[in-house]
Amino acid sequence: QVQLQESGPGLVKPSETLSLTCAVSGYSISSGDYWGWFRQPPGKGLEWIGSIYYGGRAYYNPTLKSRVTMSLDTSNNQLSLRLTSVTAADTAVYYCAKDRNGNFDFWGQGTLVTVSS
Amino acid sequence: AIQLTQSPSSLSASVGDRVTITCRASQGVSSALAWFQQKPGKAPKLLIYDASSLETGVPRRFSGSGSGTDFTLTISSLQPEDFATYYCQQFNNFPLTFGGGTKVEIK
Numbered sequence: 001q002v003q004l005q006e007s008g009p010g011l012v013k014p015s016e017t018l019s020l021t022c023a024v025s026g027y028s029i030s031s032g033d034y035w036g037w038f039r040q041p042p043g044k045g046l047e048w049i050g051s052i053y054y055g056g057r058a059y060y061n062p063t064l065k066s067r068v069t070m071s072l073d074t075s076n077n078q079l080s081l082r083l084t085s086v087t088a089a090d091t092a093v094y095y096c097a098k099d100r101n102g103n104f105d106f107w108g109q110g111t112l113v114t115v116s117s
Numbered sequence: 118a119i120q121l122t123q124s125p126s127s128l129s130a131s132v133g134d135r136v137t138i139t140c141r142a143s144q145g146v147s148s149a150l151a152w153f154q155q156k157p158g159k160a161p162k163l164l165i166y167d168a169s170s171l172e173t174g175v176p177r178r179f180s181g182s183g184s185g186t187d188f189t190l191t192i193s194s195l196q197p198e199d200f201a202t203y204y205c206q207q208f209n210n211f212p213l214t215f216g217g218g219t220k221v222e223i224k
Contacts, residue, residue, distance in 0.1 A: 036213075046153075046161065046204055048213040061212045062118075095160055102208035103151045103166035110160050 022096030123216035140205035149209035
């Protein structure tokens, strides 16, 4: 069974960098799929942050592109997300998910990140 | 970016009702559309992929249809566990985008 688990600080100060990891079990991230990151502000809808292919090619949401970096750690079978210069507007539940031909079939349970001083 | 407009944004229905949710794209996305169910505090769950294919393990009362710009998610007979928020999402073009969601509540 494929499982994804996000982890990282639950509180980040404004202007600092948000860093999250997503540990994948039951499936190799080197298997040739895309992997995505999403977020959902409290009480609001879903937003795609970006997707990364096992070969390292990444696509980012233009609204976040200047601040986002995604990477894959194949040795530890995990994904990473970095978002710089955060503000309160970046407060959200962050999810990672596995992409099956465009359809995101397995998701992590999500991790809440609050941006506050 | 392709905009997805879901309607209605919320609805009240009773157990056993037939429920239809629509998703309209601002430009054609072929069949590159998925439907998700999300319950409070939980991650989205894939229900329908490629516009009309039922994801493994999802009850057959869920169905999807459409292509191009107009899509529909139908629940043939609403069950208590179906009260949730539903989202459509297109993957025909980057950036990937979601509809605003439809909250299905108990009448």
